[in-house]
Amino acid sequence: MQKDLLNSVVKITKHRDVDSLELSLLSTISEFLSPSEAALYKDLSRFNSAGIEKSASIETDKTGAIKWSSRKMIATPNKELLCCIESACTISLQDKQGNEKRWIPVIIDDQVMGAVYLVVKHLTSTEQVTLNALCRIYENYLTILNESERDKLTGLLNRQTFDRKIKQLLEDQLHSHNSPLEKGVRNKHYDESSWLAMIDIDHFKKVNDTYGHVCGDEVLLTLSQRMQQYFRSSDLIFRFGGEEFVIVFEPTTLLHIATKLAHFQDFISDQKFPFVEELTLSIGFARMSPYDFPISVIENADKALYVAKNNGRNQCVYYGDIINSENENIPPTNDIELF
Numbered sequence: 505m506q507k508d509l510l511n512s513v514v515k516i517t518k519h520r521d522v523d524s525l526e527l528s529l530l531s532t533i534s535e536f537l538s539p540s541e542a543a544l545y546k547d548l549s550r551f552n553s554a555g556i557e558k559s560a561s562i563e564t565d566k567t568g569a570i571k572w573s574s575r576k577m578i579a580t581p582n583k584e585l586l587c588c589i590e591s592a593c594t595i596s597l598q599d600k601q602g603n604e605k606r607w608i609p610v611i612i613d614d615q616v617m618g619a620v621y622l623v624v625k626h627l628t629s630t631e632q633v634t635l636n637a638l639c640r641i642y643e644n645y646l647t648i649l650n651e652s653e654r655d656k657l658t659g660l661l662n663r664q665t666f667d668r669k670i671k672q673l674l675e676d677q678l679h680s681h682n683s684p685l686e687k688g689v690r691n692k693h694y695d696e697s698s699w700l701a702m703i704d705i706d707h708f709k710k711v712n713d714t715y716g717h718v719c720g721d722e723v724l725l726t727l728s729q730r731m732q733q734y735f736r737s738s739d740l741i742f743r744f745g746g747e748e749f750v751i752v753f754e755p756t757t758l759l760h761i762a763t764k765l766a767h768f769q770d771f772i773s774d775q776k777f778p779f780v781e782e783l784t785l786s787i788g789f790a791r792m793s794p795y796d797f798p799i800s801v802i803e804n805a806d807k808a809l810y811v812a813k814n815n816g817r818n819q820c821v822y823y824g825d826i827i828n829s830e831n832e833n834i835p836p837t838n839d840i841e842l843f
């Protein structure tokens with residue numbers, strides 16, 4: 505048991521991204537404690553009003569078959585989960601069938617980030633020690649991964665993680681694209697795809713020049729918080745460069761994404777920012793299919809952003825609208841500064 509446990513810990517800490525770490529934690533809990541259910545909840549209310557997300561879960565049926573479920577928002581979290589998150593304490597209760605339900609808080613830098621949940625018949629004291637140790641290992645390793653994946657100023661995903669996250673997303677999409685179940689669904693949603701938007705603050709240099717770099721940082725931080733409030737937790741938001749952000753959206757229609765981005769521009773120009781009277785954004789966006797190279801999608805969104813800037817800023821331009829229009833504003837690819 506000890507040897508197996510140590511090997512599992514080695515496996516957990518081998519991961520280089522948060523999603524795989526979560527899956528690895530749940531499968532280790534499942535292997536050593538045999539819960540009928542185990543899940544990981546994340547409290548997203550620090551970022552947006554969205555609330556609590558079940559980021560991964562695993563269920564074992566009577567035959568021992570394991571079923572994984574992917575992330576989803578929890579519309580009405582139960583009171584024990586909320587109590588665990590609010591109090592930062594482990595909550596445990598016994599149901600009528602004699603199963604124990606347990607919620608263990610996940611705490612990072614003195615803040616409760618979410619909770620590990622499991623349903624078990626009974627936990628011996630050794631198993632309780634194992635469970636707590638696994639949760640603490642998860643917390644410690646999550647802290648390290650968060651530091652390497654996130655931008656220090658804004659807490660958004662950083663540019664270094666972009667390639668890995670996008671590769672993973674495209675692989676998942678390709679997988680579901682080819683699955684027989686999804687093929688049926690796809691016929692209904694043939695006009696849906698993922699999207700990549702490149703967002704750049706207009707005349708940001710003026711903010712720095714007028715108020716100083718520290719104030720500029722505060723504006724960047726506020727904008728990042730507004731982005732996290734406005735977009736869904738499933739949309740990946742990256743700080744790409746100084747005042748440049750990239751968002752990758754889940755599959756949806758062109759109409760929906762164009763409307764959403766236009767509303768976001770309005771939302772931002774209506775917001776109060778420190779120091780500046782009004783902040784406007786230029787946006788370029790492009791379609792992203794599972795067969796595209798991420799670098800080409802970035803180039804496309806960047807060309808659309810270039811057009812938005814050249815057409816007077818505070819605009820949202822779709823790459824598809826400019827490719828056939830012999831727009832002189834599009835620079836040759838070599839002129840675009842990418843990495």
Ligand SMILES: Nc1nc2c(ncn2[C@@H]2O[C@H](COP(=O)(O)OP(=O)(O)OP(=O)(O)O)[C@@H](O)[C@H]2O)c(=O)[nH]1
Nearest residue numbers: 704705706707708709710712717718720721746747
């Ligand atoms: N405060 C702060 N400023 C940054 C950071 N990174 C980049 N910048 C600044 O962002 C500004 C970007 O300026 P430009 O590329 O000329 O763009 P702009 O002034 O926004 O003009 P347009 O994009 O053409 O509308 C520069 O002044 C950089 O110094 C950062 O981390 N903090």
